[in-house]
Amino acid sequence: MPHTILQQLISFKTVSKDKEEGKRAIELIKKELSNLSLFINEYDSNGFASIVFSTKPTKNPKVILQGHLDVVPGSEKVFIPQIREGRLYGRGAFDMKFAIASYIKLLKDLGKDNLKNYDIAVMITTDEELGGEHGVKHVLNQGYRAKVCVLPDGGENWSFQEGAKGVYHLEVEAKGKSAHGSRPWEGKNALEDLTDFLNVLRSEFVKEPCGDKRHYHNTLNVGKIEGGNAANKIPDSARALIDMRFTPDTKLEDLKKLVKNTQKKYKNITVEELATGNSYRVDKNNRYLKLFMRMVKNKLGIKPEFIFSHGSSDARFFLDKNIPTILLRPTGGNIHAEEEWIDVEDLQRFYRVLKDFVTKTGRINSEPKGA
Ligand SMILES: [Zn+2]
Incomplete structure (x- = not known):
């Protein structure tokens, strides 16, 4: 048996x-x-x-x-x-x-x-x-x-x-400049830049509910965000982990290009590849x-x-x-x-x-x- x-x-x-x-x-x-x-x-x-x-x-x-x-x-x-x-x-x-x-x-x-x-x-x-x-x-x-x-x-x-689907895992890090929360013009908010970046990236993916039962489309999940430690402080760094999945109709290279192009608008953001799979x-x-x-x-x-x-x-x-x-x-x-x-x-x-x-x-x- x-x-x-x-x-x-x-x-x-x-x-x-x-x-x-x-x-x-x-x-x-x-x-x-x-x-x-x-x-x-x-x-x-x-x-x-x-x-x-x-x-x-x-x-x-x-x-x-x-x-x-x-x-x-x-x-x-x-x-x-x-x-x-x-x-x-x-x-x-x-x-x-x-x-x-x-x-x-x-x-x-x-x-x-x-x-x-x-x-x-x-x-x-x-x-x-x-x-x-x-x-x-x-x-x-x-x-x-x-x-x-x-x-x-x-x-x-x-x-x-x-x-x-293939898999593409990334760590995204934003650098900023710390300042008092009452004076945003004196600092650069890393957390806000990071979320901006993530939102631009997310806009390239299908929104749920999508109506397709098979969900035969690329997806993006923001699995973790961290940064900052007080309400009255401008965070000088922030980090996110994201998980992208893609159908055989998309090439991994296309997604890499998408990330790179999005990144161009944010000089203070770096991206590190954690895992990829075709x-x-x-x-x-x-x-x-x-x-x-x-x-x-x-x-x-x-x-x-x-x-x-x-x-x-x-x-x-x-x-x-x-x-x-x-x-x-x-x-x-x-x-x-x-x-x-x-x-x-x-x-x-x-x-x-x-x-x-x-x-x-x-x-x-x-x-x-x-x-
Ligand atoms: Zn779907």
Whole structure:
């Protein structure tokens, strides 16, 4: 049962920042798979461990099954897995240790002798929640390629993710000149300049409510503003953190240009880039994706749909390398919240479809039928 392994994995507190716990969880997986004569490559980038189990000594398998072991923080309670009314609760149950548990079971079920007929790899990383630079990006830069990657870290309730917005995080700082609050002409108010700047920038984005249910548009969130310390004092510095998200129709360069042009009018404002990530879009006509969707439809009687995601994932690194990527999830919810869960029966269904898909596409000499 994949959920037995899943419960074990949940009990590891693999919060992204705890690199050692990530390594301990990887050790457990190595032990689980130790009898299968798999080829193992381990990587370390900035202390973040990654591991790739392959059935052949190659960095170019037919199928890569990818998952991240790291999770977002939570109370002690969420690391104790619980099954209630058909749901398995616990941190990482749905994001996305269920997939890793499924991969472990799949390799074991295929078995040592049978695995010789396969050309597949399981790639496990530990820094997705922090951006994936030291995980998937680093590992792919070692030369990994594949005909297709399965990455169940997007979509929900059997819908497939068709793409995701990119991300652009900035810190904006305004410098001013302090003076008494009763004499504004003697100073320069950094907080006012900062809010002016932010308002000009904000005017370039769609206002909510926008009327578009999909919210397929760029967004800007001012997440933090600080500056000043008294009503009667003109603040000489102020700072803001902003989070911009952009659709594949906008280039990151366009947003950078927008910020730069807005900044031109404010000589006292500096901007620092905190994080960036490209948007992505999958090829809906890819034959592997179509095959997976047909399997969901035929085996489960579910008509799969596409959804667009507002948050990014490691898929962008695979798509940057032109590796077709399949993003879907079974039924579950409350990602990053206290009561994160996955439907136990649906996990079995996911496992069955995954196994069929890998059996059809991961064997040596196998080719999926054309679309
Ligand atoms: Zn909207």
